Amino acid sequence: MNRRDILLHGVRLTAVAVLLPPTARKAQAQTAAVVIDNFTFNPPEVKVKIGDTVTWTNHDDIPHTVVSAGKFRSKTLDSDDSFSFTFAAAGDYKYFCSLHPHMTGMIKVE
Template structure:
């Protein structure tokens, strides 16, 4: 194989991997619903951050603020997402209306 092609391919792998990692950074503000739990149970984010919930269960779930501090999600089927932005500092507790024992907290600093 031509050395230039090999060098170009290596550079793409090295530098492309860095770009992929940078693009994946917002995943830090993600909460996954697995095994009837919000994971992580508590997430701390800066003011202005968007948080994404993803349902990884086969059962539907909701994301509803315990104090009406943000709009509730629709029923999330498998792999559905719900996103909301937190523009004020505070502690936001939430739960699943279908399974009220499922609770979580977003702390905004």
């Protein structure tokens, strides 16, 4: 704890600053990107932390979706459309394209 005495209009004030160690400061949320191209999710597996957002962007010239049963579901994404989801809980989130079920991916949230 740091103390600093300040004299203001003849009155002595004491200011106290509490500095938190770097590990106690809240980390800022991050964004991870997944590209949909040539009927694949790339990268096929992404590791993020709770509070992070993943954004999928379709670079194919045909529509795709991003679906994790009971967790999230995108609208149909045309070329260059994106879908984002922020992960609030830890776990493994398997997902797929509902139009092309052989397309699969995984988000691991720690």
